[in-house]
Amino acid sequence: MSYVGEIVHGIRTLLTGMAVTGKYFFRARKEIITQQYPDNRDQLRMFERFRGEVVMPHNENNEHRCTGCQACEIACPNGSIEIIWDRKVDEKTGKKKKYIVKHIYHLSMCTMCNLCIIACPTDAIKMAQNFENSVYDRSYLTKVLNKPGSKLMDGIDE
Amino acid sequence: MYDFTPMVEGINRWLHSMMPDAAATFAGWVLVALVYLALFAVMGLVLVLVERKVAAFFQLRLGPNRVGPWGLLQTAADAIKLLLKEPVGTKRADMFLYNLAPFLLIIGAMMALSVIPFAPGLQAFDINIGVFFIAAVSSVGVLGVLIAGWASNNKYSLLGAMRSGAQIISYELSMSLAILTMVLLAGSLQVSQIIEQQRDYWFIFKGHVPAWIAFMIFVIAGTAETNRTPFDLPEAESELGAGFHTEYSGMKFAFFFLSEFVNMFIISAVAVILFFGGWMPLHLDGWTGFNQVMDFIPPIFWFLIKMSVMLFLLMWFRWTFPRLRIDQLLKLEWKYLLPMNLVNLLLMAFIVLMGWHL
The missing domain is CATH 1.20.5 (Single alpha-helices involved in coiled-coils or other helix-helix interfaces)
Structure with a gap:
């Protein structure tokens, strides 16, 4: 040039x-x-793809979709998910069937990698958008995802 | 509001009526010094705030908005914070030079400020070598920078100071030659006369293309003189910490910080005086009504409007361009700006000789 x-x-x-x-x-x-965060806390909407923590949605009859297959537990790279399960006789079919006693989730160890959500065959768990996760003691970060007294939704099979 | 000469003379007469002549003169000096000190502080605070707000809008942020309404008191709060800070220094620094450097910088800036007319009558020091005086005195600042880097006993400071020396001495050439181009057109170095020459047309219109080229070179060189991005090599924070003022804290740091903004103000003021007619209103040939409306706006507002446009331009540069490497910086000056400037000077001389300017 x-x-x-x-x-x-x-x-x-x-x-x-x-x-x-x-x-x-x-x-x-x-x-x-710029989001003026503490001021606009009520209107603040996070992005759709933001991953805050793992939750298990329940419907109005206190039913969830988790069959206790443990796919998420196996998929988790750092052991954030532990599932305590048992078997009981299903009233309709008379067969013994697996069910979850506690779906334990350690938020303190979770890296929000999304692998458990991908692994779940019944879409029982999903990522929530909540980001205000600070607590005063680490033990509060260990959560039981299924609500007490909840049971498996009808028609969901492994 | 239009001419400040009666007001200034009135104050002078009042001082002389109150005390003997020598004392009155001295009181006048003190008064002028106080006015300039106040101006200096206010200018620093306002410009820092404006810079931060402008930067925020360029980056789609909000900028300071917590202290006072719209964050207007932010810089005042920062100044109070800096006053309360402990002055921390380095081991085995040359304490005398270390403490002297910020004052050298400030003195250079203040001296250059004294020749700048804000409105008719509002000029502290109207000497017959005004523009030359600005060019000479504004390079006293580099001495402050060099001393600061040398006395800090820190390799990053020294590197920053050396870069600053190389840069400011190189770009001083371009700046002086650009000024010289316009002085050819004005035929005088006195600031008040340069402005008086632009009563009918501003020099940027009078000088045709050479004036535009000179303006461009002046703005580039001026940005380099003030150590602002894209020429902020002396304080390149990603390479040198903060360059020559790495080891300064508290009010001494604030002096370095403020002097950058005062230098920016001076560069803008000189550009406005040389190219856009200082406080002269915009006049167009034959548009009598328009000219009268323009005359109605007081000169001080004309000056401030032009200043804000120039300052905004410098801020726009800062938040757009990436930093140059040192070899690119010197190449730009010695291989492009200087030859262009010399040719431009000859061109302007030819135009003035032939009487082609308006």
Whole structure:
């Protein structure tokens, strides 16, 4: 490139850069991305793909979808999930069937890698968007995901 | 509001009526010094706040908004914090030079400020070599930077100071030649006369293309002189900590920080004086009504409006361009700006000789 051409090219690229930042500056009022967090706690919506913690959804009859297959426990790379299970006779079929006593989840060890959600064959667990996870004692971070007295939803099989 | 000369003379007469002549002169000096000190502090606080807000909007953030309404008191709070900080230094630093350096920087900035006219009559020191004086005195600052880096007993400070020396001495050339180009057009070095010459048209219109080229070079060199991004090699925080002021804390650090903003103000002021007519209103040939409306706006507001546009331009540079490497910096000056400037100077001389300027 010639000497003069280089100068012209340089000026043009500088102006291109300034146009980009200038556009940001004059639209800044509408597009500010800062969240003033503790003030707007009530309206704050996290992003859809944000992973806060693992939860197990229950329906209104206190039923969950977890069959106790332990796929999540096996999938978890750092042992954040422990499942205590037992067998009992199903009233309808008369067969012995697995059920969960406690689905224990250690939030303190979890890295939010999402592998348990992928592994679950019945979509019993999912990631919640809650991020306010601080507590005063580590033991509070060990959670039992199935609610007391809950049972398996009808029609869900391994 | 239009001409401050009667007000200044009134104060002078009042001082002389109250006390003997020598005492009155001395009281006048003290008064001017106090006004400039106040101006210096207010300018620093306001410019730092504006810079932070502008930077925030460029990056789609909110900027300071917690202290006072819209964060207006943020920099005042910062200044109080800096006043209360412990002055920490390095072992085996040269304490005399270490303490002297921030004051050298501030003195250079304040001296340059004294020749800048804010409005008719509002000028502390109207000497016949005004523009030359600004160029000479603004390079006293580099001495402060060099001493600060040397006396800190820290390798990063020394590297920053050496870079600053190389950079400011190189770009001083470009700046002076750009100033010289406009002085050719004005035919005077006195600031008040340069402004008076622009009563009908500003120099940026009078000087045709060479004036535009000179303005561009002046802004680039001025940005380099003030050590601002993209020429902030002396304090490149990713390489040198904070460069020459790494070892300073508390109020001494604040002096370095403030002097950057005062230098920015001076560069903008010189650009406004040389290219945009100082406090002169915008006049267009034949538009009598328009000219009268423009005359209605007081000169001090004209000056402040032009200043804010120039300062915004410098801030825009800072938040757009990435930092140059030291070899790129020197290449830009010696291989591009300097030859361009010399050709531009000849071109301007030819235009003035032929009487082609308006």
